[in-house]
Amino acid sequence: MGFSSGLSGLNAASKDLDVVGNNVANAATVGFKQGQAQFADIYANSLYGAGNNTIGIGTKVSTVAQQFTQGDITVTNRQLDLAISGNGFFRVSNNGAVSYTRAGQFQLDKNGYIVTANADRLTGYLANGAGIINSVSPVDLKIPTGDLAPLATTSITGQFNLDSRSSTIVQATTPFNLTDPTTYTNGTSLKVFDSLGNSHDVNLYFVNRGAGSWDVYASLDGTTQIGAGPVTTMTFNTSGGLTAGGGPIAMPAVVYGNGAANGALSLNLGGTTQFGNTYSPNTLSQNGYTSGRLTGFTFGSDGTIQGTYSNSQTIVLGQVALANFNNVQGLIPGGNNLWQESADSGIPIVGVPGGTNLGKLQAGATEASNVDLTAELVHMITAQRNYQANAQTIKTQDQLMQTMVNM
Template sequence: MSFQQGLSGLNAASKTLEVIGNNVSNANTVGFKQSRAEFADVFANSLNGSGTSQIGIGTKISTVAQQFTQGNITATNNSLDIAINGGGFFRMSNNGEITYTRNGQFQLDKSGYIVNSEGNRLTGYTANAAGVLSTGAPADISINTSDLQPSTTTAVEGTFNLDSRNSALTAAGFDPTDPSTYHNSSAVTIYDSLGNSHNIQSYFVKTSAGTWDV
């Protein structure tokens, strides 16, 4: 029996190493959830029933449990990559078959649908131009890139933290090429009716206590 006990321990340790190896090999797999091997005692049953004299016959792997803990969120250069911070899954559709994943690496297919690497479509609640969400069941999400009309910038709002300790300057002597004639500057990008971008540079000049010219 001692041989069987020792062999069961070796087998359990071997399975544990397999679980660890799988975790290590998927260290860079987006959305992967590590697993943990859980052990259980093995006891022999006799015809006379169990008792205090029963000796265990080793151990075994009772289950391999996935650990659904929050992973690290990293930035990418793909504007369609999405990460979930906290609980939840992405709902995917494959010809009506619904699956769930934590992998938020997405791209557009030739039809304009947001899909993952397996071609499954991301589902959700679409919104109209006013930002109102649709009701009912989630639908496949698509982005129409064939004829996108430019959106003209109509207003710009901003919040600035200006230093009240600055001394007042004479606005008449302002020169954008001379930093000594203004206290602060800020840039913003706007778009015209043709979709062309323009950079607007604003300069802040303190003229008196609590008063600034832009």
């Protein structure tokens, strides 16, 4: 019995050293989770049950438990490096075969997919052209390379202060003429866009008609008046507050030409004032933009991918998906920093970063291996001593047997 006990101890200590060696070898592997050899004693089975004085016959490695503790977050400042702070795994796909990883060192392949070094594609939820995410079923994440389609301007919003001290211009004697600055009090201009993404200037002209009344005219590109008369008439009370005509106002149709659709513009001048102060445009904006090309993208802590375009627009391109399991110890290591689900792990619970029992993402960073190198080296010494002690057990048993043979 001594030989078998010592031999089992040698095997167990050897496997313990194998686990330690694997941990040490992967101390610098991003996203690696260390293993721990766990042992169980062995007793011989008896037909009538074991007595109180039963002596064990050795030990065995019952399992190698994975330690899914959080590794240190290391900042890399690399755009496609991602680290999970908390629970969960990246979900990656290779021709439909899904695996899971904590190693967030990604890159773009030639087709625009976000992939690992082994060409496994990161999965998540894609967004439509309006930036709305379809979170029904995760798919391979792909960064679009096409141009962002233009958006025709439909709304103009402005807020001004019109100087109550300015001279009154009488319509009957001085009718409005966009080419004659003496026929209007003040003016301003802003860029708008047609359905093809071409830019145009819409000019607004303010004419003081006296008694707190101001006519507002508009023109396209400074040459064509929009509508036959004023697009709105604003009136103000004696405190300088706007009482009528601020909008939103549906302006007459704008004919852009050059194959673009006619524009239907809405004008909103709410909040405009008439104080005894210098004329000033406080805010002026519109909701259209020209076409643009992708210049970069960033990841949010919730996994959203924000694309930045050459036309100064930012649009949500998609969102990274994470997965977690009821029993992460049941995951099967598959090499290349990957795990596969099993019957013991349970089915994956897929969601977005920051969701229930799922950690948040940190972009420009990776999760280091959770191996404590100092502890592993101490453990290595202990495992070596165990191996030597079991070898000594076999040696002593051999000496006893030799003594009996020589009697």
